[in-house]
Amino acid sequence: MGDDDPDHDRQDAVSGDAPAAGTPPSDGQPPAWEIVLPEEGATEDLGLFLAEFLMPGDLVALSGGLGGGKTTLARALIRELAGDPDLEVPSPTFTLIQPYEGRLGAIVHADLYRLRSADELVELGFDEMTDSAITLVEWPERLPPREGPVLSIDLSLRPEFGEGSRFARISGTEGMRARLDRARAVRALLARSGWDEATRTLMQGDASSRAYERLTHPDGRSAVLMISPPRADGPPVRDGKPYSAIVKLAESVHAFVAIDRGLRALGFSAPRIYGEDLDTGLLILEDLGIEPVVDAAGPRPERYAEATRLLAKLHAVELPGVLPVAEGIDHVLPTYDAEALLFETELLPDWYAPALRGVTLSPEARAEFGALWAEVLEGAVPARPTWTLRDYHSPNLIWLPERDGLERIGVIDFQDAVLGHPAYDVASLLQDARVDANAEFELRLLGLYARERRARDTAFDVQGFATAYAILAAQRATKILGIFARLNLRDGKPAYLAHIPRIEGYLARNLAHPALASLRDWHLRHLPGLLAPAEPPAEPA
Numbered sequence: 001m002g003d004d005d006p007d008h009d010r011q012d013a014v015s016g017d018a019p020a021a022g023t024p025p026s027d028g029q030p031p032a033w034e035i036v037l038p039e040e041g042a043t044e045d046l047g048l049f050l051a052e053f054l055m056p057g058d059l060v061a062l063s064g065g066l067g068g069g070k071t072t073l074a075r076a077l078i079r080e081l082a083g084d085p086d087l088e089v090p091s092p093t094f095t096l097i098q099p100y101e102g103r104l105g106a107i108v109h110a111d112l113y114r115l116r117s118a119d120e121l122v123e124l125g126f127d128e129m130t131d132s133a134i135t136l137v138e139w140p141e142r143l144p145p146r147e148g149p150v151l152s153i154d155l156s157l158r159p160e161f162g163e164g165s166r167f168a169r170i171s172g173t174e175g176m177r178a179r180l181d182r183a184r185a186v187r188a189l190l191a192r193s194g195w196d197e198a199t200r201t202l203m204q205g206d207a208s209s210r211a212y213e214r215l216t217h218p219d220g221r222s223a224v225l226m227i228s229p230p231r232a233d234g235p236p237v238r239d240g241k242p243y244s245a246i247v248k249l250a251e252s253v254h255a256f257v258a259i260d261r262g263l264r265a266l267g268f269s270a271p272r273i274y275g276e277d278l279d280t281g282l283l284i285l286e287d288l289g290i291e292p293v294v295d296a297a298g299p300r301p302e303r304y305a306e307a308t309r310l311l312a313k314l315h316a317v318e319l320p321g322v323l324p325v326a327e328g329i330d331h332v333l334p335t336y337d338a339e340a341l342l343f344e345t346e347l348l349p350d351w352y353a354p355a356l357r358g359v360t361l362s363p364e365a366r367a368e369f370g371a372l373w374a375e376v377l378e379g380a381v382p383a384r385p386t387w388t389l390r391d392y393h394s395p396n397l398i399w400l401p402e403r404d405g406l407e408r409i410g411v412i413d414f415q416d417a418v419l420g421h422p423a424y425d426v427a428s429l430l431q432d433a434r435v436d437a438n439a440e441f442e443l444r445l446l447g448l449y450a451r452e453r454r455a456r457d458t459a460f461d462v463q464g465f466a467t468a469y470a471i472l473a474a475q476r477a478t479k480i481l482g483i484f485a486r487l488n489l490r491d492g493k494p495a496y497l498a499h500i501p502r503i504e505g506y507l508a509r510n511l512a513h514p515a516l517a518s519l520r521d522w523h524l525r526h527l528p529g530l531l532a533p534a535e536p537p538a539e540p541a
Contacts, residue, residue, distance in 0.1 A: 050153075052200075056106075063140060068166060150172060154168070198215035200214075212227070226285055255415045268409070290398070292399060300399075312456070316457055355489045376518065389425050396413040431473050450462050478507060481504070
């Protein structure tokens with residue numbers, strides 16, 4: 001897009017009587033984004049940019065006088081949303097409404113200049129057509145009030161900036177404005193990092209609010225764009241603290257940057273950071289590829305062995321609890337304390353028991369559950385806390401065959417790392433919610449971990465580790481059962497239910513350990529079906 005890229009404020013083109021970019025509006029809302037569009041191509045480029053973040057249910061209100069460029073902008077938007085640069089997009093001045101099919105669903109283009117009354121929209125079925133569509137409306141002041149995200153664009157001819165120049169003033173409702181600002185920040189980061197010409201392809205996400213895009217440069221290079229906006233505090237759920245604070249979830253991308261650089265300093269294959277916008281939560285990361293550590297049959301033994309050795313090496317090192325993020329900015333790793341671990345176990349009685357077992361536990365049963373867990377977790381207090389990456393399992397491990405030794409394990413998704421017991425990440429790897437791993441395989445790798453740890457520290461307590469492993473593996477399975485039930489019931493993501501039987505099997509296996517006898521008894525009394533085929537717990541040799 002060159003100098004006509006609409007993602008820049010074009011302040012060098014603003015002069016004369018034009019309003020200054022960033023002038024605060026009188027109503028106290030964030031200042032509008034104001035840019036000069038020197039020719040029609042720049043207006044079309046603006047349409048391509050805006051199409052990047054529009055979603056079904058959005059309303060784009062296009063204001064301005066005749067000849068201001070509303071139809072030019074709408075045409076570019078519709079063609080991009082439809083994925084057809086040659087699509088015929090006539091002005092709907094006489095038909096009022098023109099529908100299209102796009103990549104995200106329906107698109108509706110309306111021109112209300114000739115609208116006689118709101119009743120005419122009812123007769124045309126406007127509300128039904130636009131309910132789940134991306135809707136572009138010219139002359140939106142004639143549209144009755146409606147709810148939902150609104151992007152407002154006012155266009156006007158401004159010959160003082162050159163023949164054919166237009167001036168655009170863009171604002172939006174709160175949620176829409178956040179998307180607009182984030183999209184502008186992404187474009188700015190791509191430009192200053194040398195990735196502005198890259199093709200962007202949405203990657204499969206996870207259960208979090210983060211989003212990822214693969215960037216493919218014309219020269220063949222690739223990278224990953226991570227979009228992780230700062231986490232807003234939710235409502236207080238206990239002692240005035242939100243859920244994220246209690247269970248120690250990262251509030252910003254600072255945590256990822258700190259751990260990433262810490263892992264790389266230790267010689268591990270975390271992704272290089274090519275570009276960053278810490279305030280907005282944007283990172284351009286090295287693309288480690290998609291080669292997994294599993295195949296259709298389950299874990300690849302050699303790859304899981306290397307992933308196990310990586311943990312043994314990491315846990316044998318004295319690790320700091322404070323890591324640098326940028327000049328003058330440090331990240332303090334929170335401690336994975338009893339409060340966090342206990343609160344996570346409550347997800348089982350809160351969500352799993354009623355939603356998937358049809359059991360509403362009495363206050364007495366819930367209190368006993370909490371008291372038993374508090375007692376059991378005393379057996380998993382680390383003598384020397386280490387970095388607990390927390391999501392060290394197959395979806396977040398990449399096999400890098402062109403590298404050597406432990407560097408063949410690419411590690412991603414560690415922004416929620418805490419200071420905790422080394423057994424937690426070992427359990428995360430060997431009792432993967434998405435991968436079938438039998439007790440024999442688990443025991444072999446536990447033995448490998450123990451041998452690798454003892455080779456680095458002859459005082460390593462194998463039996464103490466085995467007990468902590470069973471406890472934290474059970475805690476993790478308990479938590480995940482609740483989380484997956486919640487994802488299904490609250491968030492409408494039923495795909496996670498496919499993993500429930502596997503996690504139930506892991507929990508049953510862990511509860512067979514003597515250290516968890518009291519909790520096993522509780523489950524037999526209150527959720528007996530969960531323990532049906534229990535395997536003996538795995539312990540390292």
